Amino acid sequence: MGQTISKPTSNPFHNSKFFSSLRGGPSSQPSFDQNTPPRPSIFSTLRRPPVAKLSDFIPLFGDCISAASSRTQEYLLFKDPENKFHPSPEVLTQIFLMTYISQSVCLKLTDTFNCTAMTPEQRILLGADWVWAVLEKPTKNPRIQIAVQVLHLPEREDAEENANPPETCSESVQIAQKESSNKTMYERLVDFCASIGKDCYALFLFFGKKNDKENIYGVLSNNFEAAIGKCNVIDRPFIENFFKGSRYLHTPSGMMQAIVTKREGDPLTLMIKFS
Known part of the structure; x- marks a missing residue:
């Protein structure tokens, strides 16, 4: 009577394959290699390394300039009671440059902001004592250049010329x-920068001015050639005249910040106090 229900012939829980699949046996368990590094967390991918900014070197540059200016100013302020010690313009220039280079190497600035000292022949032909350059990465090609010419007090320069007559110079000098006798040192520097373009600046660095002989100042511009076009003579009085009517003097760091943030091709002229 009634419907006959057939029973299964085997217990599924007694089936080793079925039981193994339930508990994650060898057939379904993924294999792990102990040498395989763990996958990074999804949150770690959100933390990207900071991108280096073009202006990151500016604080280090300011530190180097501060050290060089302070060291040079010691000699500008020093007065020998016996009146025997008279540092020459060349010595003062070398003190500033060597102190700057030494400090920039210590701060590992040279991979980002380079300094190239000119040979005596280059100084005469180009009108530059050294050239600073903001370097591109990773090529290290110069992106921005600053050609520096140091101007000393007239009495120091006159004493230097009298102490070193032309016949004592080397043949190459x-x-x-002779090759550059038709232009002044100021005009040579301006021509050199103009030949490169608006990304090359002429910086006239005053080791003492007429009304302040104990401090270091600078006039920087990428547009001095406009004065030549107007038939103006570029000489020391012309450059010093930029300070007249100037209500604000930049710091060296402020100067560099203005340079790297300027729009490409725009003219820029700044007055700076270095000490």
């Missing part, structure tokens, strides 16, 4: 002097 004398040839360079």
Whole structure:
């Protein structure tokens, strides 16, 4: 009577394959290699390394300039009671430059902001004592250049010329002097920068001015050639005239910040106090 229900012939829980699949046996368990590094967390991918900014070197540059200016100013302020010690313009320039280079190497600035000292012949032909350059990464090609010419107090320069007559110069220096005799040192620097473009600045660095002989100042511009076009003579009085009517003097760091943030091709002229 009634419907006959057939029973299964085997217990599924007695089936080793079925039981193994339930508990994650060898057939379904993924294999792990102990040498395989763990996958990074999804949150770690959100933390990206900071991108280096073009202006990151500016504080270090300011520290180097501060050290060089302070060291040089010691010699500008020093007065020998016996009146025997008279540092020459060349010595003062070398003190500033060597102190700057030493400090920039210590702060590992040279991979980002380079300094190239000119040979005596280059100084005469180009009008530059050294050239600073903001370097591109990773090529290290110069992106921005600043050609620096140091101007000393007239009495120091006159004493230097009298102490070193032309006949004591090397043959290569004398040839360079003849090649560039038709232009002043100021005009050579301006021509050199103009030949490169608006990303090259001429910086006239005053180791003492007429009304302040104990401090270091600078006039920087990428547009000095406009004065040549107006038939103006570029000389020391012309450059010093930029300070007249100037209500604000930049710091060296402020100068560099203005340079790196300027729009490409725009003219820029600044007055700076270095000490």
